[in-house]
Structures are given as C-alpha cells and as structure tokens.
Amino acid sequence: MTAIPTLTRPAARSTRQVHHHVRTESRTVNTVLFVVLAIFAVVMAAPLLWMFTTAIKTKAEVFALPPILWPEVPQWDTFVRMWSDAPILSGFKNSFIVATTVTVIGSFTSALAAFALAKLRLPFKNAIFLGLLSGLMIPYPTVMIPQFVMFSRLHWVDTLLPLIVPLLFGNIIMIFFIRQYLETVPDSLIEAAKIDGASYFRIFTVLIMPLIRPAIAAQFILWFMGVWNDYLAPILYLNSPEKQTLQVVIANLNVQYATQRDYPLIMGASFVALLPILIVFIVFQRQIIASVALTGTKA
Amino acid sequence: MSRSPAPEAIAVPAEPRADTPPTTRSKRDRNRLHRVEHRWALAFVAPPVIGFLAFTLYPILFAAYASLTSWNGLGPMRFVGLKNYVSLFQDEYFLKSLWNTFFYMIGIPIGLVLSLLLAIALNRKIPGRTAFRTIYYIPVVSSLAAIAIVWQFAYNGDFGLVNQVLAWFGIEGPDWLQNTATVKPAIIIMAVWKGLGYSMLLYLAAIQSVPTSLYEAASLDGAGAFQKFRSITLPMVRPVTFFLVVTNIIAGAQIFTEINIMTPTGGPEFSSASVVWYIWRKAFKYQQMGYATAMAIALGLIVFVITVIQFRLNRRNSFSIE
Incomplete structure (x- = not known):
C-alpha cells in the first residue's frame, strides 16, 4: 500500500528544483509522519466539525446514547430560526461597525504616524517611538477600570463608542511594522518629492500609501480579526441585547439556552459567528500566513 | 573589494563644493524648512501620542491612585493607603x-x-x-x-x-x-x-x-x-x-x-x-x-x-x- 504513492514520487521530484537535503528525506519516515499528521488534523478539526453537526441535530439526537455522528434528517432550520430567537443580526451589525471603523481609520492614523517616525525630521523621534512601544507592556485589565470610569462619565456606557474611540488613535503594532517596512524605502525618493514642492500630506497619500499597501493589508486583516473576536471590553460596556457585539450575543445565548438544552441553537449561532473570519482566513490564507510569520521573525 | 575608485566617488567631493558656502540666508531657509517639517511630523504622530496619553498613561496614573482608595466607582474615593495591597x-x-x-x-x-x-x-x-x-x-x-x-x-x-x-x-x-x-x-x-x-x-x-x-x-x-x-x-x-x-x-x-x-x-x-x-x-x-x-x-x-x-x-x- 504505502509503496505505491512513494514509488512514483522520485521521478516527479527530479524534474523539479529541490533543496539538497529534501532529496535525502526518508520515504518511510514521511509516510509515518503523514499518518500522524492526518490523525492530528482530525483531532484539531473535530471540535469545530462537532459544533456544526450538533447545530443540525434535533435536541433529542444531541443527547442520544450511543452518540450520533451525523443526524438522520439534518435540521437546517436551526440556521433560520436563530435569527429570530436571538439578536444575532444586530450582533453582526455591531461587530461589523466596530471592527470596520476601528481598522479603517486606525490604519490610516497608524500609517501616517509610521511615515513621520520613519521618514520625517522630528526632535525626540526615537523617544516618542519607544514611549509608544512601552504601552505594549501594559495589560488591558490594568487600565480597564479607569477607562471604564472615564467613559461612563461621558455617558458612553452601553454604546459602541468605548470600543471604537480609543483604537482610532492608531495601533502601535501596526506603526511598528509599517515603520520597519518604510526603512527599505530610500530617503532620496521623499527628498525628491519635497524638492518638487509636494506637501507632506501629499507625499504620504501619493507616494507612501501605494508603497506600504501590502504592509497595511497584512496588519489590517490581523487587526480586524482581533477586534471582531474581542470579548472582554464588549462585556464591560454593552448591556442592552441590541447593542451587543456578536461575541457577547453568543456568550449570552450560551447561558440562556443551555437551561433549555437547546444546544443545536447555541452551536449553530457560534458556528455562524466564526464563519465570517473563517471565510476571510481561507480566502486570504497566503497573505495572512505570510504576515503572521513575519510578525514572529521581526519582533 | 577592488581599490579602483568608482566614478561616483570622484563626483562626490565636487558636489558639496557647489553649495557648501553657507550663506546665512540658505541656513535660515533650511531652518524654516525644518520647522515646517517638524510641525507636519508632529501632526502626524499626534494621534497615537494623544491616544497613548489619554488611554494608557492617564489610566495607569489614575489606577495607581485609585488602588490606594476605598471606592465604589461612583461615590468619593476615600484614601486608605496600602490597605488594599x-x-x-x-x-x-x-x-x-x-x-x-x-x-x-x-x-x-x-x-x-x-x-x-x-x-x-x-x-x-x-x-x-x-x-x-x-x-x-x-x-x-x-x-x-x-x-x-x-x-x-x-x-x-x-x-x-x-x-x-x-x-x-x-x-x-x-x-x-x-x-x-x-x-x-x-x-x-x-x-x-x-x-x-x-x-x-x-x-x-x-x-x-x-x-x-x-x-x-x-x-x-x-x-x-x-x-x-x-x-x-x-x-x-x-x-x-x-x-x-x-x-x-x-x-x-x-x-x-x-x-x-x-x-x-x-x-x-x-x-x-x-x-x-x-x-x-x-x-x-x-x-x-x-x-x-x-x-x-x-x-x-x-x-x-x-x-x-x-x-x-x-x-x-x-x-x-x-
């Protein structure tokens, strides 16, 4: 069995340009590893698959013994009734408003600041940059109580503003990466634009923005995911069901419907809640993986 | 590396000669240009700096003080020293x-x-x-x-x-x-x-x-x-x-x-x-x-x-x- 796929390999391989050490890989080892990785992949995927199959089971099938892997008649209705049974639609809307506003405006302010920190003359530039970086050392829970008091004095509790406004001022991680990306851009390019009489803002929008687009795109997606999946800040501020973001909605649903044992509904809603990001990930997989790998090697 | 001077290397000393005589005027011009650049750069870094001051530094200082008080979040803060700790x-x-x-x-x-x-x-x-x-x-x-x-x-x-x-x-x-x-x-x-x-x-x-x-x-x-x-x-x-x-x-x-x-x-x-x-x-x-x-x-x-x-x-x- 195992010999069949491996025997055909070397011929295909020799035509390709491969690293020297790759050719010395043992086929037996690779076959064993393939099996191990495949079993592991099943373990990794199982909870999410189970989440999906539970969503389309009947309530009785959820508690059936012995357990049922796939329902007899898939209850697709779960994905219909959840919209009227819980404020999922408004949850989507709120999460979308928060994540989009934050990332679009925040990316712009971050890019602008990164440009100034990388390419413009400014006294104490490095001190400012290091000061901003030091903010990364401070855990959110340490500042969450004072922030909450600030925003409650502004009567912003139970609105989306406390989740949006602080992040509009830019994201230091994004500033860090764009600044680093800009190091590769020669200063002479900017000097030339200055001599041509371009304003600094014009230099940024016309010259810099197109250059840093890949760096922004990568960080934008990661940031969007982070904001979309945030849970702690939203539960501090959002009380009314129609104001809550999706993560809070499903967490409340979990408490509320567990007593009624409506697990198909809970799992269906949770599945739908992670679907948008899952789709984004699968579509932009290569870019996301490349930018995550970069984060680790550069930081 | 070869020792023969590259053509640019010869051209370099010639360049500064053309504009090295620093008249007071061009110096002032450059200072003015630098000031303009400083102002723009400052405007560009202002948002994250303001964000840092308002949403990180101020809350930290506030928290440091609040941690020394007995306080319910709404009423007055009563200073209690290190009692909480x-x-x-x-x-x-x-x-x-x-x-x-x-x-x-x-x-x-x-x-x-x-x-x-x-x-x-x-x-x-x-x-x-x-x-x-x-x-x-x-x-x-x-x-x-x-x-x-x-x-x-x-x-x-x-x-x-x-x-x-x-x-x-x-x-x-x-x-x-x-x-x-x-x-x-x-x-x-x-x-x-x-x-x-x-x-x-x-x-x-x-x-x-x-x-x-x-x-x-x-x-x-x-x-x-x-x-x-x-x-x-x-x-x-x-x-x-x-x-x-x-x-x-x-x-x-x-x-x-x-x-x-x-x-x-x-x-x-x-x-x-x-x-x-x-x-x-x-x-x-x-x-x-x-x-x-x-x-x-x-x-x-x-x-x-x-x-x-x-x-x-x-x-x-x-x-x-x-």
Whole structure:
C-alpha cells in the first residue's frame, strides 16, 4: 500500500528544483509522519466539525446514547430560526461597525504616524517611538477600570463608542511594522518629492500609501480579526441585547439556552459567528500566513 | 573589494563644493524648512501620542491612585493607603486565582514542544502539508468566545465529545468542568489546541529560514538527525521561542474569556478563576473598584517583572551560545 504513492514520487521530484537535503528525506519516515499528521488534523478539526453537526441535530439526537455522528434528517432550520430567537443580526451589525471603523481609520492614523517616525525630521523621534512601544507592556485589565470610569462619565456606557474611540488613535503594532517596512524605502525618493514642492500630506497619500499597501493589508486583516473576536471590553460596556457585539450575543445565548438544552441553537449561532473570519482566513490564507510569520521573525 | 575608485566617488567631493558656502540666508531657509517639517511630523504622530496619553498613561496614573482608595466607582474615593495591597495577600480568593493563572501556564511549554514538532514535520515534503497547516491554523483565527462555548459543551460529562471519544476506548471520562482536579487541565488542553497553529507557523517560518548549507555541512561532519536538531535547529529557532514565551506569558496572565464562558462561577471551589476574572468580578459585580484596581496594578507589575527577567535571561543565554 504505502509503496505505491512513494514509488512514483522520485521521478516527479527530479524534474523539479529541490533543496539538497529534501532529496535525502526518508520515504518511510514521511509516510509515518503523514499518518500522524492526518490523525492530528482530525483531532484539531473535530471540535469545530462537532459544533456544526450538533447545530443540525434535533435536541433529542444531541443527547442520544450511543452518540450520533451525523443526524438522520439534518435540521437546517436551526440556521433560520436563530435569527429570530436571538439578536444575532444586530450582533453582526455591531461587530461589523466596530471592527470596520476601528481598522479603517486606525490604519490610516497608524500609517501616517509610521511615515513621520520613519521618514520625517522630528526632535525626540526615537523617544516618542519607544514611549509608544512601552504601552505594549501594559495589560488591558490594568487600565480597564479607569477607562471604564472615564467613559461612563461621558455617558458612553452601553454604546459602541468605548470600543471604537480609543483604537482610532492608531495601533502601535501596526506603526511598528509599517515603520520597519518604510526603512527599505530610500530617503532620496521623499527628498525628491519635497524638492518638487509636494506637501507632506501629499507625499504620504501619493507616494507612501501605494508603497506600504501590502504592509497595511497584512496588519489590517490581523487587526480586524482581533477586534471582531474581542470579548472582554464588549462585556464591560454593552448591556442592552441590541447593542451587543456578536461575541457577547453568543456568550449570552450560551447561558440562556443551555437551561433549555437547546444546544443545536447555541452551536449553530457560534458556528455562524466564526464563519465570517473563517471565510476571510481561507480566502486570504497566503497573505495572512505570510504576515503572521513575519510578525514572529521581526519582533 | 577592488581599490579602483568608482566614478561616483570622484563626483562626490565636487558636489558639496557647489553649495557648501553657507550663506546665512540658505541656513535660515533650511531652518524654516525644518520647522515646517517638524510641525507636519508632529501632526502626524499626534494621534497615537494623544491616544497613548489619554488611554494608557492617564489610566495607569489614575489606577495607581485609585488602588490606594476605598471606592465604589461612583461615590468619593476615600484614601486608605496600602490597605488594599495588604488585603490582597490575605484574600484567599486572590491567592487562589493567582495560583490558577500560573497553573494555566503549564500549557505554554506543552504547546511550544508540540508546535515545534509539528513544524519540523511540516517542513518535510509531506503530501497535503498545506492542507494540514490550514487545518491546524483554523482554531487560531476562530473567535475565542465561540471556541469556549463549543469546548464547554465538549467537556460535558454525559454527552460531550471528549467523553464520547474516551468511551470508544473504554474510558469513562469525568465531568471535566465540574471537578476541581480536571477543570484546569481541561482549560489547558483547550488553550493548547487553540494556540498550536500560531506557534507552529512561526516555528515553520524560522526553520525554513535556516540556510540548508548548515545542515549539509553538519551531515558531511557525520552529524545525526538528533544532533543536527540540537545544534542547528534549536539554536536557530531560539528567537522565535523567546518571542512565543514572552507573548504567551503576557497573554496567559490575562486569561479571561475561556474562564468566564466555560466556568461562569469561577469553577468548583473557585478552582478555575483567573486573576482577570476575579478583578472583573470585584469591579463590575461588587463595585469594589479600589480593591479591584489594586489587583489590576499588581497584575501589571507581575507581568512587567516577568518580562524584564525574561529579557535579562535571554541576553545572558544568547551570549553564552555565540
């Protein structure tokens, strides 16, 4: 069995340009590893698959013994009734408003600041940059109580503003990466634009923005995911069901419907809640993986 | 490098000659231009600086003061000195939540070892390795709230996935989240599962950046697979390990979402409550804002001290290796 796929390999391989050490890989080892990785992949995927199959089971099938892997008649209705049974639609809307506003405006302010920190003359530039970086050392829970008091004095509790406004001022991680990306851009390019009489803002929008687009795109997606999946800040501020973001909605649903044992509904809603990001990930997989790998090697 | 002067090298001294005579006028012009540039640069960095001052620095200073008061968040703050901090050490709930929070960090080395092994395996030409990488990475991008919900259900003693699988092997699993002995390991397993793909990806990138010539040279010297792993791979991925340990500890110290969703009451006998969960509860359920802030400051200090120690250790170790 195992010999069949491996025997055909070397011929295909020799035509390709491969690293020297790759050719010395043992086929037996690779076959064993393939099996191990495949079993592991099943373990990794199982909870999410189970989440999906539970969503389309009947309530009785959820508690059936012995357990049922796939329902007899898939209850697709779960994905219909959840919209009227819980404020999922408004949850989507709120999460979308928060994540989009934050990332679009925040990316712009971050890019602008990164440009100034990388390419413009400014006294104490490095001190400012290091000061901003030091903010990364401070855990959110340490500042969450004072922030909450600030925003409650502004009567912003139970609105989306406390989740949006602080992040509009830019994201230091994004500033860090764009600044680093800009190091590769020669200063002479900017000097030339200055001599041509371009304003600094014009230099940024016309010259810099197109250059840093890949760096922004990568960080934008990661940031969007982070904001979309945030849970702690939203539960501090959002009380009314129609104001809550999706993560809070499903967490409340979990408490509320567990007593009624409506697990198909809970799992269906949770599945739908992670679907948008899952789709984004699968579509932009290569870019996301490349930018995550970069984060680790550069930081 | 050749010694013959390149043409640019000759041209260079000629250039400054043309505009070196520094008339006072051009100097003033340049100063004016620099001032304009300073002003624009300042405007560009202003948003993050203002954001830092308003949403990080001011809250920190405010928290430092609030932690010395008895305060319910609405009424006046009554200064009590270090009383909150003294109470911390006598508060068995705080100590327990601190212990739990550190206990969860057992998952960090487990996750790192597993993800390094996965990365080494995926670095080989194994069929379907891109698909494997994607599958392992999906939990990373998935919402933690949704993940915690499904795992809470999976750990259910009677009809959860975990015990169903164990039953195939004839093992009768416990009611994981209702049992003081199993609740923390259960949460650790979930956290390892969630974070594995991320560490694996960083390790994979680091391994792929190792020059193959190093391995070839080692093979010529007769090094075995394990020796190559120990003397080449491990040192080369050290920066990634360091990065992952630091970020995992900072994140681990703030563990909250999974605790609050999977064990809404802090677990049996408070055995799953984390520090942030306890802070949140004290501040927003019991309105003990002063006391909660003292805990928050203590948490910030602990994270800070651990990070500084790690940077110190890292500097010393990397010195001894080179």
